[in-house]
Amino acid sequence: MSFLAAQMLWFLAAVPxxxxxxxxxxxxxxxxxxRYANLGLVKQAQxxxxxxxRHIPPALFLLGLTFLIAAxxxxxxxxxxxxxxETIILSMDVSGSMRASDVxxxxxxxxxxxxxxxxxxxxxxxxxxxxAFSTSAMEMQAPTLNREDLLAAVDRLEPQRFTAVGSGILVxxxxxxxxxxxxxxxxxxxxxxxxxxxGRNLGGAPLGQAPKAAPEAPLPVAPGSxxxxxxxxxxxxxxxxxxxxxxxxxIAANKGVRVFTVGFGTEGGxxxxxxGRTMQVRLDEDTLKQVADITRGAYFRASSGxxxxxxxxxxxTKLVMETQKTEITALFAGVAVVLTAVAALxxxxxxxxxx
Numbered sequence: 001m002s003f004l005a006a007q008m009l010w011f012l013a014a015v016p017x018x019x020x021x022x023x024x025x026x027x028x029x030x031x032x033x034x035r036y037a038n039l040g041l042v043k044q045a046q047x048x049x050x051x052x053x054r055h056i057p058p059a060l061f062l063l064g065l066t067f068l069i070a071a072x073x074x075x076x077x078x079x080x081x082x083x084x085x086e087t088i089i090l091s092m093d094v095s096g097s098m099r100a101s102d103v104x105x106x107x108x109x110x111x112x113x114x115x116x117x118x119x120x121x122x123x124x125x126x127x128x129x130x131x132a133f134s135t136s137a138m139e140m141q142a143p144t145l146n147r148e149d150l151l152a153a154v155d156r157l158e159p160q161r162f163t164a165v166g167s168g169i170l171v172x173x174x175x176x177x178x179x180x181x182x183x184x185x186x187x188x189x190x191x192x193x194x195x196x197x198x199g200r201n202l203g204g205a206p207l208g209q210a211p212k213a214a215p216e217a218p219l220p221v222a223p224g225s226x227x228x229x230x231x232x233x234x235x236x237x238x239x240x241x242x243x244x245x246x247x248x249x250x251i252a253a254n255k256g257v258r259v260f261t262v263g264f265g266t267e268g269g270x271x272x273x274x275x276g277r278t279m280q281v282r283l284d285e286d287t288l289k290q291v292a293d294i295t296r297g298a299y300f301r302a303s304s305g306x307x308x309x310x311x312x313x314x315x316x317t318k319l320v321m322e323t324q325k326t327e328i329t330a331l332f333a334g335v336a337v338v339l340t341a342v343a344a345l346x347x348x349x350x351x352x353x354x355x
Contacts, residue, residue, distance in 0.1 A: 019062060
């Protein structure tokens with residue numbers, strides 16, 4: 001537990017002073033009473049039960065005062081609460097390496113199956129969007145509550161050519177903040193195949209040209225502070241097109257959006273054939289870890305379709321119930337009020353007075 005206004009805790013010094021004053025007044029009253037009363041009658045009137053009972057209301061009052069002062073210091077604690085997140089953007093790599101069959105039957109097929117399972121497990125009120133990235137990044141489905149449209153967009157995913165992780169982050173941000181001025185990259189070419197015909201091309205860059213994403217004009221917020229949306233980005237290769245992933249991650253961090261990254265593929269990488277050439281593809285874990293760290297997200301490694309499903313299941317748990325630092329001033333104030341009220345009630349019932 002921590003306190004957001006810890007300086008107010010200095011007032012707790014008043015509690016032992018009041019306790020000492022209470023003891024002093026009690027002893028003074030006892031001495032005065034003994035001067036004018038028979039000692040035996042006084043002890044009989046103050047039987048063991050009565051002697052103990054008369055201290056209960058003051059003790060409850062002092063305890064209530066302690067909680068009230070603690071409330072003034074604005075206590076905060078890690079509390080697990082239902083998530084208020086409304087939007088989830090799945091940003092999926094559909095580069096040529098997704099044709100690799102080191103993950104059975106193919107990487108792209110395993111990724112689609114896992115994405116469908118993830119979508120099915122989300123609460124009905126969660127708006128989910130889909131972004132695909134290869135040479136460029138595209139919004140395949142704007143955030144929606146319609147699961148059928150979303151699943152149809154997942155089914156349209158097809159492997160293309162290069163890998164533009166940074167563009168995948170920026171287009172996902174554009175889906176979350178459609179009115180924001182986010183520069184998603186220079187090249188505006190088309191992704192070939194059904195995915196290109198169905199999606200909306202929002203940026204990228206040709207091989208060898210990776211423009212850095214321009215910083216946002218609005219003042220940045222604390223990384224991870226935006227609670228209404230997150231990005232889940234899955235990639236199986238290293239960036240060779242589009243915007244710089246690290247610069248894109250910094251833009252996401254400045255907007256408070258967390259990016260959870262998933263590295264997909266086997267330890268040894270995969271081999272794919274494209275246009276008569278054979279290529280060895282390997283995962284760039286360092287960049288994905290850096291993206292997650294900058295945005296206060298988390299990195300996960302999946303080497304099989306089953307691993308990917310389990311990771312999505314873990315993320316679902318994180319999204320439904322979220323542990324976060326929460327101010328609990330109201331709780332402390334409520335306890336203080338209850339203790340003070342009980343002290344007053346007992347004092348009236350037992351002694352016919354409040355003091």
